[in-house]
Amino acid sequence: MSHLLEVKNLEVRFALRFGDLTAIDGVSFTLDKGERLGLVGESGAGKSVTGFAIINLISKPGYISRGHILFDGENLAELPGEKMRDIRGNRISMIFQDPMMTLNPVLTIGTQMCETLMAHRNISRKQAEAVALEKLRKVYISSPEQRLSQYPHEFSGGMRQRIVIAIALLTDPALIIADEPTTALDVTIQAEIMDLLLELCASEDMGLILITHDLGVVSRVTEKIAVMYAGKIVESGPTENIITDPLHPYTKGLIRALPDPERRGQGERLQQIPGTMPTLTALPRGCSFHPRCEIKGGICEKEIPESRAVKGQKREVACHMAENPSPPPVYEREGA
Amino acid sequence: MKHYWRQFKSSYFLYSFRRDPVAVISFVILLLLILLSFSAPLIAPYDPYDTASIDIMDAEIPPAWMEEGNTAYLLGTDIQGRDLLSTIMYGMRVSVLIGCGAVILQAFIGIFIGLISGYAGGRLDAFLMRVADVQLSFSTMMVAILISAIFQVAFGVGKFEEMAVPLLVVIIGLAEWPQYARTVRASVLGEKKKEYVEAARVIGFGPLRIMFRHILPNTLSPVLVISTVQVANAVMSEAALSFLGLGMPVTKPSLGSLINSGFEYIFSGSWWITFFPGLLLVIFVLVINLLGDWLRDVLNPKLYKG
Amino acid sequence: MFAFSIKRISQALFVMLIISFIGFSIRQQIGDPVRDLVGIRVSVEEREILRDKLGLNDPFAVQYIRFLGNALKGDLGHSFFFKKPTLEVILSKAPATLELVFVSSLLIIFMSIPLGIFAAIRPRHWFSRFSMGASIVGVSIPVFLTAILLIYIFSVELQWLPSYGRGETVNIGGWQSGLLTWDGLQHLILPSIALSSIMLPLFIRLIRSEMMEVLQSEYIKFAWAKGLRRRRIWFIHAFKNTLLPVITVGGVQLGILIAYTILTETVFQWQGMGFMFLEAVERSDTSLLVAYMVVVGALFVVVNTIVDLIYGLVNPMVRVTGRK
Numbered sequence: 001m002s003h004l005l006e007v008k009n010l011e012v013r014f015a016l017r018f019g020d021l022t023a024i025d026g027v028s029f030t031l032d033k034g035e036r037l038g039l040v041g042e043s044g045a046g047k048s049v050t051g052f053a054i055i056n057l058i059s060k061p062g063y064i065s066r067g068h069i070l071f072d073g074e075n076l077a078e079l080p081g082e083k084m085r086d087i088r089g090n091r092i093s094m095i096f097q098d099p100m101m102t103l104n105p106v107l108t109i110g111t112q113m114c115e116t117l118m119a120h121r122n123i124s125r126k127q128a129e130a131v132a133l134e135k136l137r138k139v140y141i142s143s144p145e146q147r148l149s150q151y152p153h154e155f156s157g158g159m160r161q162r163i164v165i166a167i168a169l170l171t172d173p174a175l176i177i178a179d180e181p182t183t184a185l186d187v188t189i190q191a192e193i194m195d196l197l198l199e200l201c202a203s204e205d206m207g208l209i210l211i212t213h214d215l216g217v218v219s220r221v222t223e224k225i226a227v228m229y230a231g232k233i234v235e236s237g238p239t240e241n242i243i244t245d246p247l248h249p250y251t252k253g254l255i256r257a258l259p260d261p262e263r264r265g266q267g268e269r270l271q272q273i274p275g276t277m278p279t280l281t282a283l284p285r286g287c288s289f290h291p292r293c294e295i296k297g298g299i300c301e302k303e304i305p306e307s308r309a310v311k312g313q314k315r316e317v318a319c320h321m322a323e324n325p326s327p328p329p330v331y332e333r334e335g336a
Numbered sequence: 337m338k339h340y341w342r343q344f345k346s347s348y349f350l351y352s353f354r355r356d357p358v359a360v361i362s363f364v365i366l367l368l369l370i371l372l373s374f375s376a377p378l379i380a381p382y383d384p385y386d387t388a389s390i391d392i393m394d395a396e397i398p399p400a401w402m403e404e405g406n407t408a409y410l411l412g413t414d415i416q417g418r419d420l421l422s423t424i425m426y427g428m429r430v431s432v433l434i435g436c437g438a439v440i441l442q443a444f445i446g447i448f449i450g451l452i453s454g455y456a457g458g459r460l461d462a463f464l465m466r467v468a469d470v471q472l473s474f475s476t477m478m479v480a481i482l483i484s485a486i487f488q489v490a491f492g493v494g495k496f497e498e499m500a501v502p503l504l505v506v507i508i509g510l511a512e513w514p515q516y517a518r519t520v521r522a523s524v525l526g527e528k529k530k531e532y533v534e535a536a537r538v539i540g541f542g543p544l545r546i547m548f549r550h551i552l553p554n555t556l557s558p559v560l561v562i563s564t565v566q567v568a569n570a571v572m573s574e575a576a577l578s579f580l581g582l583g584m585p586v587t588k589p590s591l592g593s594l595i596n597s598g599f600e601y602i603f604s605g606s607w608w609i610t611f612f613p614g615l616l617l618v619i620f621v622l623v624i625n626l627l628g629d630w631l632r633d634v635l636n637p638k639l640y641k642g
Numbered sequence: 643m644f645a646f647s648i649k650r651i652s653q654a655l656f657v658m659l660i661i662s663f664i665g666f667s668i669r670q671q672i673g674d675p676v677r678d679l680v681g682i683r684v685s686v687e688e689r690e691i692l693r694d695k696l697g698l699n700d701p702f703a704v705q706y707i708r709f710l711g712n713a714l715k716g717d718l719g720h721s722f723f724f725k726k727p728t729l730e731v732i733l734s735k736a737p738a739t740l741e742l743v744f745v746s747s748l749l750i751i752f753m754s755i756p757l758g759i760f761a762a763i764r765p766r767h768w769f770s771r772f773s774m775g776a777s778i779v780g781v782s783i784p785v786f787l788t789a790i791l792l793i794y795i796f797s798v799e800l801q802w803l804p805s806y807g808r809g810e811t812v813n814i815g816g817w818q819s820g821l822l823t824w825d826g827l828q829h830l831i832l833p834s835i836a837l838s839s840i841m842l843p844l845f846i847r848l849i850r851s852e853m854m855e856v857l858q859s860e861y862i863k864f865a866w867a868k869g870l871r872r873r874r875i876w877f878i879h880a881f882k883n884t885l886l887p888v889i890t891v892g893g894v895q896l897g898i899l900i901a902y903t904i905l906t907e908t909v910f911q912w913q914g915m916g917f918m919f920l921e922a923v924e925r926s927d928t929s930l931l932v933a934y935m936v937v938v939g940a941l942f943v944v945v946n947t948i949v950d951l952i953y954g955l956v957n958p959m960v961r962v963t964g965r966k
Binding site for chain 1: 860861863865867868869870874879882883886956
Binding site: 470472473474475477481482485486488489490568572575579580581582595599602603610614617618622625626629 | 778785805928
């Protein structure tokens with residue numbers, strides 16, 4: 001069976017004055033119909049760029065320099081403009097991070113919803129409004145009829161994100177890319193929005209790519225995880241496996257940094273990974289992670305690890321040392 | 337001193353300057369123009385203030401390369417028979433002097449008001465900024481014209497012409513201070529929140545010391561950027577006022593009054609009396625504006641917007 | 643919206659009060675209302691009687707209140723030169739200036755919007771670079787030089803267009819209009835181009851930079867992600883947001899055009915308020931000078947207030963909630 005989305009060897013570069021900068025370096029993953037994938041990593045790891053690359057909307061001076069993005073049998077990386085436009089917001093929808101910024105302040109909610117439909121379907125404003133109302137109800141917006149003529153600033157942050165989700169749902173897309181959809185919201189509302197998204201994806205059989213820095217969120221929502229570091233996927237596989245038994249030292253670090261409800265109140269401090277992610281202009285030789293890695297060997301400073309399958313599991317890891325880990329590493333408390 | 341020079345030589349400032357041909361050329365032209373105008377008494381072929389050397393019979397001679405031109409007068413002569421090249425050089429000197437003087441005055445007033453307004457806040461701030469806003473909305477040109485009109489009526493034309501240079505400095509300075517005040521206030525508001533100001537206050541430094549010793553130095557880069565543009569504006573204002581007959585008299589030529597005196601004669605074909613001072617004025621203002629643009633890009637201060 | 647309007651209008655009234663005070667002080671200091679009324683051939687004793695009769699020996703505050711009261715009735719003093727009430731003189735000159743400003747504003751608006759938008763959405767296109775370069779040169783050329791250049795080319799050398807005056811005008815209910823005759827329109831061409839030359843570059847740069855900033859925003863990215871057609875994104879999503887700052891800054895700038903009419907009118911001997919003002923200065927006609935100040939001040943204040951109110955109308959944040 002062919003996948004809904006197959007990203008293969010994707011490379012994104014930014015053409016800068018002093019030469020090209022590789023932001024995404026050989027990223028590959030697949031997504032089946034109705035499947036949910038979590039794209040995890042620190043900010044600057046290339047998650048968002050990957051998301052924008054899928055709908056071919058990387059802002060200049062960035063461009064896709066290699067690889068392909070197969071969606072429904074078509075290579076999105078090479079699709080001509082008008083065809084690509086008709087896929088954006090139609091077959092693939094996107095949800096942005098900050099709902100306060102995503103909606104146009106001078107247009108009504110109704111206009112912003114209907115225009116999406118009218119850009120892809122040959123329907124009247126009246127018909128579009130009917131669809132908009134239906135979707136607003138789906139995201140539990142009360143009295144949607146009145147909402148259509150209101151402006152974004154009349155809604156709270158959580159409400160706005162619901163509206164953004166409703167906009168994403170308008171055309172019954174096959175895939176939704178959600179870029180940190182809850183990060184900018186109040187903690188109390190985060191779970192609410194996440195549950196809504198999960199519920200809708202399940203009921204409409206939509207694929208979801210959830211871009212986030214929060215492994216905790218991903219573990220609740222998605223079936224698969226791909227961990228990104230400095231423009232590469234360092235580990236990917238089923239959520240369960242990765243959360244319970246991470247192989248890559250970076251993934252391990254991320255998981256240790258999660259608050260664990262079972263250990264709460266026992267005076268245990270969260271552990272953090274020492275150091276910071278290198279900038280793309282100054283990547284270290286060999287494995288990008290080695291300066292922060294506590295299991296590194298001599299080879300890590302020389303050779304870039306290839307992604308390889310893990311025996312007996314449907315997962316891949318890109319680490320020289322991963323499969324023969326030495327005794328569980330002990331981090332210094334409070335980040336050395 | 338030597339240390340500072342080395343630091344300057346390796347700075348990003350100089351690096352980006354040398355990489356930008358427009359900035360370099362503008363700077364060279366500006367330097368050349370200023371040198372030319374200030375060395376006018378030394379290198380100008382004639383002295384336009386020396387009435388003995390001026391002969392009305394020489395009036396309206398076209399530039400030397402034209403048929404009726406006279407090689408003695410490279411750019412021709414004006415309506416009073418003065419050598420145009422020399423007159424322009426002297427006139428430019430007056431324009432630059434007034435421009436710089438006015439900018440120093442307005443910077444002085446504006447920085448002072450901006451600092452007080454930003455630091456004190458509250459009602460005083462609201463009042464001062466409202467005054468600045470109203471004055472800006474009237475446009476500095478209008479305010480300058482009105483002030484000089486009032487001065488001229490109050491002092492009488494004769495006395496006004498006598499004191500024209502200091503009066504113009506005052507007029508343009510009074511008209512344009514709000515630019516500085518708003519810029520300085522905006523950066524004071526930005527700096528005020530920072531820790532080092534809080535620290536200085538905790539140590540027990542007085543507000544004056546904090547304002548001038550701590551905050552002021554940090555507002556200098558936006559001040560530098562607007563200063564370049566303000567010099568251009570001041571020179572333009574001077575030219576406009578002189579053109580209207582509200583500035584420098586024709587007997588004490590500035591670029592504006594030269595253009596004014598030549599304007600009536602373009603109908604009879606004597607275009608050069610207006611053209612050369614006009615061209616010089618445009619080049620002068622243009623290179624300053626280009627330098628200002630470049631400076632804005634390099635220093636990138638958050639200038640106060642509308 | 644109502645509270646917002648009230649606030650703006652009361653601010654405007656306050657500014658007018660200050661302007662009138664300044665105007666009054668100037669007239670007190672350098673003007674001579676007696677001379678304005680009867681000329682200089684009247685004996686000292688008669689003047690003193692007249693001064694008393696006119697209340698010129700009253701305290702400053704009393705005179706100022708009287709001045710305000712008269713101003714509200716439309717009496718801004720008497721012009722010494724024209725031997726007429728100053729307001730009447732100014733109003734007879736106003737149509738010329740206002741028509742000039744009006745035509746220039748139209749020129750500016752209809753030129754700068756397409757050019758500014760184009761320069762913003764195609765910043766690397768040669769034409770955008772050209773108009774940006776041309777605009778910085780344009781900012782550096784003073785209005786009166788542009789005017790002189792235009793006269794030299796089109797009137798002196800080519801002899802296509804008239805170089806001074808308003809040409810033939812039509813009287814419509816006391817408004818002398820040059821917009822309705824061919825001759826009047828021809829006379830308008832050069833002055834209005836000259837006047838717009840000062841603001842056009844500023845407007846192009848303003849629209850371009852605001853639009854470029856908007857194009858970087860998240861909601862524009864979202865609009866792209868929604869798969870909208872680019873025309874809709876540029877002209878509805880981006881341009882509508884560009885309008886807000888452009889109206890606030892631009893409206894004030896158009897008001898400033900009035901200041902530059904003084905220069906333009908001088909070059910073209912355009913019989914408007916600016917030309918009249920300079921003559922008043924030459925003749926030391928203090929009352930007329932002060933009246934001009936007050937009238938132009940009022941004009942600025944009205945323009946600014948209208949701009950603020952329009953801003954309120956366009957911005958849904960103000961319109962719906964009254965906040966700003």
